[in-house]
Amino acid sequence: MKKIKTILFLGFGFVASAATFALTINDSSLESLRANAGIKCVEATNSDCRSASTGQIYTGYKAQTIGGTSSFEEESL
């Protein structure tokens, strides 16, 4: 009975470790960062913001990933 418990425990540990490791490798590939596939320009002194869609630069703004405030444009990269 003790042996079965040990085997089950070790098996569970192995599977959990493998799953965690697989998730970690996937996240560290930077592929998961595709969720951040948008930027917006927010007001900022002494900074420029690039608009990849128009090819224009805006003075007095800086890039920020989606989620902030006072943006004047939003675009897909």
Added chain:
Amino acid sequence: MKHTYISYNFILFLFFLIFYSCKQNNNNVEFKIQKNDSDINLNGSDKLSIVLKPINIHGIFTSIAVVDSILICGNFRSEKLINIYSLNNNKLIDTIITRGNAQNEGLSVANIFIQNNQIAWIYDITLSKLFKINIDYLQKNKVIEKEIRLPTNLKNLISPSIIGDSLLLATTYSMDNCRYFYADFQQIKKKIGKLPKVNNNKLLEDIPNTKFPNKAYLFKATSIKHSFKNKVAVFYNKASRAEFYVNDKLEKTIYNKDNFNPKMYVTKLKMGFSVEDDEKTIYAYLSVAYTEDYIYCLFSGDKNGETSSEKILIFDWDGNFIKELSLDRKVSKICINQKTKTLYCYDDRVKSIFLTKLNF
């Protein structure tokens, strides 16, 4: 006992994985610049405290420049792009260039370049336009002597310096195969120097048909040219690096004692990467003014990413460190009157202009 041992190891392993996972998901990447043996690290500590005097000029400005007794300010929001003030009485003399996309209109003043103490070149980075303003006529007429719309291959210049009638010198957001270049108002004439080499180079791979190469953005810098000698200096915005050129040959590279590299937020796209500033980005040279003898550099180095500073580093045109000025407030833009040696500063918190007389 055995179970406890296995559980202990398993928990340790999980902690390691979580730590590793967190570390890898931090997308802020430091791009370490590969230095040469001849590069110089600054250790100068000659510091002078400066008290700034307020003057009654207020506004939200993106750029400032001074000629004799006239202060020219680029407006961030106002209907007119440019405010012109008399420094004799701090009064607004005129406003010029209507905000808009049409002929003789502009959107965004990135830089004001004063040529021969007589002509102001207003650079609109958004519309890629240069407005030539003759200072002599400013008080008499609203004169835009010339409007130059730069072609596509000259878009996204950074702080262009105008040389003679039809030559400019600039760095750019649009090219990563030179440090700065000369161009007439139609095409590039000569490319000078190279951008530094960095580690993590593969994270700078561009998306297809990119308009802004990652490496050019990473190494955003301001170039200035001596008014009559063939000397050029380049000051980096996101790394504590400055370069000094003589006859378009790199003579000296210096690193400030803070010594930091560009730190950028990197995003993987379907093809290539995107690099952007984020809260961990440290800014270096913010604004540069110069005379025939000295270069005055507003330098941040703040770990919280501040784009204003109380620190001004002074160099000569050969890249020798002269002195550090410590202002009594943080400012975001500086300009200097070459004749009177008066330094003008813009404080973007109180949105006012301040000045101080320099004794050297």
